[in-house]
Amino acid sequence: xxxxxxxxxxxxxxxxxxxxxxxxxxxxxxxxxxxxxxxxxxxxxxxxxxxxxxxxxxxxxxxxxxxxxxxxxxxxxxxxxxxxxxxxxxxxxxxxxxxxxxxxxxxxxxxxxxxxxxxxxxxxxxxxxxxxxxxxxxxxxxxxxxxxxxxxxxxxxxxxxxxxxxxxxxxxxxxxxxxxxxxxxxxxxxxxxxxxxxxxxxxxxxxxxxxxxxxxxxxxxxxxxxxxxxxxxxxxxxxxxxxxxxxxxxxxxxxxxxxxxxxxxxxxxxxxxxxxxxxxxxxxxxxxxxxxxxxxxxxxxxxxxxxxxxxxxxxxxxxxxxxxxxxxxxxxxxxxxxxxxxxxxxxxxxxxxxxxxxxxxxxxxxxxxxxxxxxxxxxxxxxxxxxxxxxxxxxxxxxxxxxxxxxxxxxxxxxxxxxxxxxxxxxxxxxx
Amino acid sequence: xxxxxxxxxxxxxxxxxxxxxxxxxxxxxxxxxxxxxxxxxxxxxxxxxxxxxxxxxxxxxxxxxxxxxxxxxxxxxxxxxxxxxxxxxxxxxxxxxxxxxxxxxxxxxxxxxxxxxxxxxxxxxxxxxxxxxxxxxxxxxxxxxxxxxxxxxxxxxxxxxxxxxxxxxxxxxxxxxxxxxxxxxxxxxxxxxxxxxxxxxxxxxxxxxxxxxxxxxxxxxxxxxxxxxxxxxxxxxxxxxxxxxxxxxxxxxxxxxxxxxxxxxxxxxxxxxxxxxxxxxxxxxxxxxxxxxxxxxxxxxxxxxxxxxxxxxxxxxxxxxxxxxxxxxxxxxxxxxxxxxxxxxxxxxxxxxxxxxxxxxxxxxxxxxxxxxxxxxxxxxxxxxxxxxxxxxxxxxxxxxxxxxxxxxxxxxxxxxxxxxxxxxxxxxxxx
Numbered sequence: 076x077x078x079x080x081x082x083x084x085x086x087x088x089x090x091x092x093x094x095x096x097x098x099x100x101x102x103x104x105x106x107x108x109x110x111x112x113x114x115x116x117x118x119x120x121x122x123x124x125x126x127x128x129x130x131x132x133x134x135x136x137x138x139x140x141x142x143x144x145x146x147x148x149x150x151x152x153x154x155x156x157x158x159x160x161x162x163x164x165x166x167x168x169x170x171x172x173x174x175x176x177x178x179x180x181x182x183x184x185x186x187x188x189x190x191x192x193x194x195x196x197x198x199x200x201x202x203x204x205x206x207x208x209x210x211x212x213x214x215x216x217x218x219x220x221x222x223x224x225x226x227x228x229x230x231x232x233x234x235x236x237x238x239x240x241x242x243x244x245x246x247x248x249x250x251x252x253x254x255x256x257x258x259x260x261x262x263x264x265x266x267x268x269x270x271x272x273x274x275x276x277x278x279x280x281x282x283x284x285x286x287x288x289x290x291x292x293x294x295x296x297x298x299x300x301x302x303x304x305x306x307x308x309x310x311x312x313x314x315x316x317x318x319x320x321x322x323x324x325x326x327x328x329x330x331x332x333x334x335x336x337x338x339x340x341x342x343x344x345x346x347x348x349x350x351x352x353x354x355x356x357x358x359x360x361x362x363x364x365x366x367x368x369x370x371x372x373x374x375x376x377x378x379x380x381x382x383x384x385x386x387x388x389x390x391x392x393x394x395x396x397x398x399x400x401x402x403x404x405x406x407x408x409x410x411x412x413x414x415x416x417x418x419x420x421x422x423x424x425x426x427x428x429x430x431x432x433x434x435x436x437x438x439x440x441x442x443x444x445x446x447x448x449x450x451x452x453x454x455x456x457x458x459x460x461x462x463x464x465x466x467x468x469x470x471x472x473x474x475x476x477x478x479x480x481x482x483x484x485x486x487x488x489x490x491x492x493x494x495x496x497x498x499x500x501x502x503x504x505x506x507x
Numbered sequence: 508x509x510x511x512x513x514x515x516x517x518x519x520x521x522x523x524x525x526x527x528x529x530x531x532x533x534x535x536x537x538x539x540x541x542x543x544x545x546x547x548x549x550x551x552x553x554x555x556x557x558x559x560x561x562x563x564x565x566x567x568x569x570x571x572x573x574x575x576x577x578x579x580x581x582x583x584x585x586x587x588x589x590x591x592x593x594x595x596x597x598x599x600x601x602x603x604x605x606x607x608x609x610x611x612x613x614x615x616x617x618x619x620x621x622x623x624x625x626x627x628x629x630x631x632x633x634x635x636x637x638x639x640x641x642x643x644x645x646x647x648x649x650x651x652x653x654x655x656x657x658x659x660x661x662x663x664x665x666x667x668x669x670x671x672x673x674x675x676x677x678x679x680x681x682x683x684x685x686x687x688x689x690x691x692x693x694x695x696x697x698x699x700x701x702x703x704x705x706x707x708x709x710x711x712x713x714x715x716x717x718x719x720x721x722x723x724x725x726x727x728x729x730x731x732x733x734x735x736x737x738x739x740x741x742x743x744x745x746x747x748x749x750x751x752x753x754x755x756x757x758x759x760x761x762x763x764x765x766x767x768x769x770x771x772x773x774x775x776x777x778x779x780x781x782x783x784x785x786x787x788x789x790x791x792x793x794x795x796x797x798x799x800x801x802x803x804x805x806x807x808x809x810x811x812x813x814x815x816x817x818x819x820x821x822x823x824x825x826x827x828x829x830x831x832x833x834x835x836x837x838x839x840x841x842x843x844x845x846x847x848x849x850x851x852x853x854x855x856x857x858x859x860x861x862x863x864x865x866x867x868x869x870x871x872x873x874x875x876x877x878x879x880x881x882x883x884x885x886x887x888x889x890x891x892x893x894x895x896x897x898x899x900x901x902x903x904x905x906x907x908x909x910x911x912x913x914x915x916x917x918x919x920x921x922x923x924x925x926x927x928x929x930x931x932x933x934x935x936x937x938x939x
Contacts, residue, residue: 148648148652150644150648150649150652151652151653152651152652153651153652153654153855153857154652154653154654155652157654157857206644209642209643210638210642210643210644211642212582212638212641212642216580216582216583217649219582219584219585219818220580220582220583220584220585220587221583221585221586222585222586222589359825359828359829362829363829363830366798386651387825389822390821390825391825393791393819393823394825394826394829396791397791397792398795425585425589
């Protein structure tokens with residue numbers, strides 16, 4: 076008699092963890108960031124894990140789709156996708172997902188329009204964790220094997236306040252960052268701690284000239300380190316062009332300066348720095364639209380959490396190389412399972428030559444056994460064990476789930492949070 | 508102590524098997540078709556197998572690249588591709604691979620310009636056969652699992668002579684097919700034997716009006732069966748448009764009527780039947796060129812043997828769905844390992860809704876244990892065993908290798924063969 080490795084049960088646990096008051100185009104991070112922890116268990120008792128978004132519509136979509144996995148083989152990713160697609164439909168009317176307002180301008184991870192791709196990804200990674208356990212192979216091997224030994228990440232800088240306006244816990248150790256000097260200090264602290272070789276600045280929060288001064292201060296303080304700036308579409312075309320002129324010779328790429336593909340195309344026409352995006356090319360349809368316009372956007376910042384999974388992101392890499400585009404990775408607030416999955420993926424994608432974004436340094440919690448992951452010179456090695464090579468720390472899971480139950484946040488809303496600091500803040504973009 | 512599954516040895520055995528005198532745009536099939544059988548053996552004694560092209564430049568490329576696999580894990584497909592690419596370079600000058608003359612107009616499988624993709628594919632499938640043995644999973648599962656139970660193939664009809672001009676063996680049982688009546692008889696015999704639900708006619712060999720009459724006779728004899736015609740770019744744009752008008756309402760798709768992307772675009776502008784190709788979109792660069800012209804070609808006839816493997820073909824399917832194209836499969840003369848690999852692949856690609864081409868009925872040999880594969884209503888099921896689910900019949904391998912040693916053919920040359928029948932035949936295209 077052979078053991079059945081069919082899927083018996085899917086468990087989704089929402090968690091919340093401390094998040095610093097980080098400023099962005101849409102407002103400011105709330106005190107708690109939400110994620111979901113997915114566990115897929117087989118009849119044989121194996122458990123595959125993953126980490127994904129934790130806002131309410133995503134939890135509802137996961138709950139709706141989870142029963143459909145029962146009885147499936149962990150290898151049946153195509154069938155899983157078919158079943159999920161049948162159960163999790165994108166909303167029929169645009170108005171249904173435009174309700175969140177300014178959130179539309181931030182990470183596509185918060186859009187319910189991406190729910191199918193997000194749920195497929197949430198289950199795919201956990202199923203591949205199971206596959207790896209069955210095959211005694213790390214996920215990177217299931218993806219074609221390592222194309223590189225270690226995956227480089229970038230120092231992801233934010234303008235920030237010293238503490239939250241509401242104070243559910245003690246201030247974070249990073250302090251305030253509003254001036255160029257404070258920004259350089261933040262970068263130094265992060266580079267000292269992690270060894271990052273590239274720097275990304277989340278912009279679109281302070282007046283553009285002030286943010287440009289920040290980049291120039293970083294260029295001076297860290298000569299030779301590639302620099303990127305991401306105003307999250309909060310600048311007009313004119314502002315985008317003015318600022319990039321001030322930053323001449325300094326930027327590795329210019330991420331989402333102006334809104335929409337039209338805005339990006341207008342900037343691209345007069346700007347030599349390649350444009351990168353995680354806002355206007357966020358799915359395969361948008362990829363085609365960019366291609367049909369002659370590719371004003373030159374670098375796609377992918378994210379397996381909303382592109383439909385690890386394998387979909389590999390396919391995206393083939394689209395990128397076919398059309399002469401570059402590829403790097405976007406990130407939201409996350410913990411170690413997401414980071415490990417990104418590492419397996421990025422190790423397996425030859426095209427991925429840019430250091431990837433990660434919010435990881437902004438979190439101080441961990442959900443995997445062994446605690447916080449250790450970077451070497453800003454890079455992570457792929458864990459050698461089978462599957463993801465990570466297991467759940469159940470004590471941490473219980474604690475972070477308890478945070479979720481008590482934190483009172485159910486949907487990320489940087490705009491409402493910002494209104495607590497500045498009731499006149501509208502979030503309307505482009506602001507500058 | 509763990510067992511090492513590192514690759515110890517790669518063995519490539521050229522084989523030859525009987526091939527009927529099938530007519531096409533470039534000339535006529537020679538009495539022997541060539542293939543290579545690839546075996547990749549691990550330290551632990553596992554053997555992964557595959558089947559690919561067997562012409563001289565391909566055998567040389569395989570021989571050059573094979574030692575680079577030593578010590579690699581069967582999972583290390585990315586590293587294999589890196590090593591193969593470093594050793595097998597495409598020819599620097601176009602003239603180096605244009606020497607074959609009219610062959611350029613046939614399957615890209617004969618082009619040395621595709622050598623890297625062809626060698627990568629040859630090794631990839633054998634390595635995935637090993638992966639499946641290690642993981643105790645069929646190759647289709649390594650590709651994401653089955654999207655369909657069985658893979659439909661089409662009846663692939665040829666105009667043909669009753670026997671070869673040189674007679675190294677007895678005539679094939681199919682007899683002559685030059686008239687519409689003979690063509691219908693050929694289709695009936697093939698459909699009776701295999702149950703095919705679609706019909707493809709290789710054209711470009713006889714005067715176009717005669718071939719159109721063949722299609723109309725087939726439409727009458729097999730109502731409801733999707734029909735396709737493939738003149739292999741041997742018709743001018745004017746001829747292509749004239750013939751498709753005569754076939755109004757009859758064709759499922761129109762395969763490579765006129766030469767080049769220019770020719771196809773000119774036909775597409777005035778033709779409602781979707782155009783398919785295995786001649787102008789044969790790699791990712793050509794895919795981009797078609798997309799940049801607004802996709803005059805609507806269906807890509809892929810072939811994992813020259814697209815770079817099973818995984819590359821899956822990626823192609825994502826390119827196709829992104830740009831609204833269809834996908835089906837091209838075929839050369841082949842035996843059961845290629846057929847099984849196609850079946851695993853096609854079962855795993857949701858987009859692949861057209862019946863695939865296969866030359867299989869034209870061969871009477873087999874190289875896998877258990878003998879000739881059995882079709883049910885024109886379809887094949889994926890073998891349930893691990894890996895490809897096929898093992899080499901070593902007696903057959905020895906016999907077919909002996910054929911190779913004695914047949915005297917080292918490169919497919921349909922043009923030179925045709926000159927034996929008709930010294931005035933030039934192969935210059937478009938002929939009609």
